Amino acid sequence: MTRQIAFDPGGWTPQRAGKIAxxxxxxxxxxxxxxxxxxxxxxxxxxxxxxxxxxxLGPGWNGVTSAWGESTWCVARR
Numbered sequence: 540m541t542r543q544i545a546f547d548p549g550g551w552t553p554q555r556a557g558k559i560a561x562x563x564x565x566x567x568x569x570x571x572x573x574x575x576x577x578x579x580x581x582x583x584x585x586x587x588x589x590x591x592x593x594x595x596l597g598p599g600w601n602g603v604t605s606a607w608g609e610s611t612w613c614v615a616r617r
Contacts, residue, residue: 560595564617573615580609589613 563573575592577583587595589604592613596602602615 560597563596567617570616574612575615576610576612578610580611582609 567573573592573596575587575589577586580586589602589606589611590613593600593602593604593615596615599617600615602613604611604613606612
């Protein structure tokens with residue numbers, strides 16, 4: 540069974556990243572991964588630098604980040 544989580548980007552600020560990280564930590568199964576993609580770079584509506592994503596996730600998370608063109612991405616695991 541796949542569960543979907545609705546997310547409303549209204550009023551988005553980088554400070555909200557911490558709240559998203561708390562949610563991910565609560566619902567992600569052990570060994571699971573989080574992918575964060577900003578396909579339009581700075582023009583992405585909810586944009587965070589890949590390293591900001593890793594920092595927001597907090598201690599115990601490791602990840603790989605990269606960029607291609609204006610797109611950036613991060614895949615992180617606990």
